[in-house]
Amino acid sequence: MPIVQIDFVEGRTVDQKRDIAKKVTQAICESANCPPEAVTIILRDLPATNFARAGVLRIDR
Amino acid sequence: MPIVQIDFVEGRTVDQKRDIAKKVTQAICESANCPPEAVTIILRDLPATNFARAGVLRIDR
Amino acid sequence: MPIVQIDFVEGRTVDQKRDIAKKVTQAICESANCPPEAVTIILRDLPATNFARAGVLRIDR
Amino acid sequence: MPIVQIDFVEGRTVDQKRDIAKKVTQAICESANCPPEAVTIILRDLPATNFARAGVLRIDR
Amino acid sequence: MPIVQIDFVEGRTVDQKRDIAKKVTQAICESANCPPEAVTIILRDLPATNFARAGVLRIDR
Amino acid sequence: MPIVQIDFVEGRTVDQKRDIAKKVTQAICESANCPPEAVTIILRDLPATNFARAGVLRIDR
Numbered sequence: 001m002p003i004v005q006i007d008f009v010e011g012r013t014v015d016q017k018r019d020i021a022k023k024v025t026q027a028i029c030e031s032a033n034c035p036p037e038a039v040t041i042i043l044r045d046l047p048a049t050n051f052a053r054a055g056v057l058r059i060d061r
Numbered sequence: 062m063p064i065v066q067i068d069f070v071e072g073r074t075v076d077q078k079r080d081i082a083k084k085v086t087q088a089i090c091e092s093a094n095c096p097p098e099a100v101t102i103i104l105r106d107l108p109a110t111n112f113a114r115a116g117v118l119r120i121d122r
Numbered sequence: 123m124p125i126v127q128i129d130f131v132e133g134r135t136v137d138q139k140r141d142i143a144k145k146v147t148q149a150i151c152e153s154a155n156c157p158p159e160a161v162t163i164i165l166r167d168l169p170a171t172n173f174a175r176a177g178v179l180r181i182d183r
Numbered sequence: 184m185p186i187v188q189i190d191f192v193e194g195r196t197v198d199q200k201r202d203i204a205k206k207v208t209q210a211i212c213e214s215a216n217c218p219p220e221a222v223t224i225i226l227r228d229l230p231a232t233n234f235a236r237a238g239v240l241r242i243d244r
Numbered sequence: 245m246p247i248v249q250i251d252f253v254e255g256r257t258v259d260q261k262r263d264i265a266k267k268v269t270q271a272i273c274e275s276a277n278c279p280p281e282a283v284t285i286i287l288r289d290l291p292a293t294n295f296a297r298a299g300v301l302r303i304d305r
Numbered sequence: 306m307p308i309v310q311i312d313f314v315e316g317r318t319v320d321q322k323r324d325i326a327k328k329v330t331q332a333i334c335e336s337a338n339c340p341p342e343a344v345t346i347i348l349r350d351l352p353a354t355n356f357a358r359a360g361v362l363r364i365d366r
Binding site: 188197200201204205207208209219220222223224225226227228 | 312349351354355356357358359360361362364365
């Protein structure tokens with residue numbers, strides 16, 4: 001019963017999200033040997049002001 | 062000190078959120094034997110493009 | 123399709139977890155008007171060294 | 184910079200986790216058009232007492 | 245490779261987020277002895293309808 | 306009311322966790338202008354088999 005949460009910087013299209021949902025589910029089912037119905041995916045779009053690496057916001061890179 | 066995170070597809074009214082906060086807190090306090098002040102709840106509203114089960118986005122069902 | 127994550131300090135029995143699962147699901151279904159099958163709950167047990175409020179670990183209170 | 188969190192019931196081998204890391208990263212890079220270095224994955228193993236659907240713990244099914 | 249997620253009620257300015265990113269990264273690097281490049285931070289802004297303590301939404305306090 | 310979640314590879318001592326709790330709370334209070342009592346921190350220790358970057362588990366680097 002994998003629960004997958006993906007946070008990324010906003011800007012993906014609905015088609016990209018559709019593709020992520022399909023391919024990530026396939027990847028987990030193949031690797032973890034579970035049926036697709038068991039996989040739940042949550043996507044969260046973050047503004048570029050809300051993501052940092054090495055102490056620097058994405059908007060400042 | 063339970064921390065509760067609830068992600069659901071957007072569309073709940075403020076009254077529904079008020080009710081969820083009250084009843085989920087009661088449920089946890091009764092079950093886990095803790096005072097209401099110890100319970101923190103975060104709600105996150107997801108667009109229907111951002112939730113998938115079985116590899117299919119909610120908007121495509 | 124609510125996804126519920128609950129983090130608390132370890133020490134709850136299996137019976138308490140069973141009760142939390144049942145009552146939190148009921149609370150959400152009543153408030154958000156969804157069927158029980160739509161509710162997924164994850165519980166995470168934290169050691170008392172891994173929880174802090176006001177900058178102080180739970181083991182130091 | 185996708186951050187992926189996967190919670191599942193414990194019991195996956197290290198080889199399965201290696202496979203999940205590789206394939207989920209590939210799936211996201213293809214779909215979201217990002218380099219593999221941008222993808223971070225966290226896996227969390229849950230005991231079967233800590234996962235519920237429809238108000239019932241996994242150990243009781 | 246610390247992954248930091250911070251959920252708070254919306255209303256922080258970009259300058260405040262910039263400051264949080266910088267100072268939280270420094271705090272973790274000093275305490276956990278890791279390079280800044282290893283620290284990833286996600287910020288999530290919650291409306292005041294989506295945060296509760298003691299069973300009461302933030303908007304009702 | 307910031308809620309902070311930090312996932313890192315296991316191996317930090319209790320003293321390091323104590324220091325993280327104190328300094329991260331200070332950093333957030335200074336930046337976001339809130340009292341220490343408002344800050345809750347959860348730490349999660351991950352085995353090196355459960356963390357990946359660029360599709361490769363930490364144990365394989």
